[in-house]
């Protein structure tokens with residue numbers, strides 16, 4: 001047995017890997033199948049065969065930030081911007097409930113139009129449907145996060161994107177790594193289930209820095225980790241970069257499952273975008289969550305974080321049915337509960 005295989009074997013039992021072990025695993029592609037199988041076993045043992053579906057509502061593509069990788073960045077003047085009304089958002093959430101979702105995820109650019117009061121009204125209306133609610137709306141003040149929590153929001157997704165501070169600075173004009181981190185700490189202290197994650201395959205991102213990202217997830221005590229390949233987007237400063245690969249993103253995800261055995265890990269749309277059935281591969285390599293889009297057609301087409309996003313040509317209902325069918329064909333079941341993080345380690 002090679003040392004690398006041995007360290008993967010051990011990690012299945014002690015949920016621990018050193019930075020140099022993670023780097024060695026990332027570099028060696030001969031062990032990929034072994035790694036994916038190990039993550040699949042750990043997923044099965046700790047979170048079982050159920051897959052949690054979360055209905056995603058992309059309610060505004062207006063953003064004041066200028067992240068270099070993202071199609072929705074402020075300086076991209078080719079985007080047709082939209083913003084749903086509170087009523088539209090609430091009625092989509094109702095629709096998600098009717099489709100059978102137990103959780104809705106509200107995602108948007110950093111759109112200042114939705115101030116604290118507007119957001120809290122939307123949150124409390126949706127909570128009346130008996131849904132779990134996840135927010136993914138960017139960096140806010142402690143006070144805003146506190147109000148969202150009091151209005152009933154359960155979870156918050158805010159990817160750290162990269163823990164390489166130099167790279168973070170280059171990619172995020174007028175944002176700081178320190179504030180992003182502070183936001184995550186605030187969310188944790190307020191009692192949110194906290195999700196973070198990273199982009200895989202950013203320019204100048206080393207395996208060492210990815211290893212640090214994974215160790216950061218563990219140190220933070222994340223409840224969810226969403227990660228995916230960086231996909232270059234036209235009309236952004238990184239449009240000509242190479243981007244990440246599906247395999248590398250799956251490896252980072254599998255390693256995350258080994259180190260955080262009982263958390264929720266989505267098979268992300270970016271994975272499906274790079275390869276048809278990429279999401280199913282993810283479900284067999286450590287993932288236990290899928291977030292189908294319930295945004296209506298017209299808005300979905302305009303929410304272009306990266307090009308070629310999977311699922312653009314299906315209605316929300318078609319999309320859900322086909323995902324459910326595929327999940328069941330893997331011998332997995334669709335969860336009927338809220339899918340909160342059940343801590344076992």
Ligand code: SAH
Pocket residue numbers: 069070071107108109110136137138139157158159161198199228229230231232233270305306
């Ligand atoms: N504005 C919010 C939520 C929307 S962006 C926020 O930034 O937190 C959601 C995620 O899309 C980001 O966290 C980022 O990791 C991802 N993303 C942005 N551009 C991308 C690209 N070109 N390829 C892959 N993922 C991308």
Ligand code: SF4
Pocket residue numbers: 063064065066067070071072073074108109110138305
């Ligand atoms: Fe805005 Fe989020 Fe895109 Fe950054 S990643 S430009 S914050 S939508």
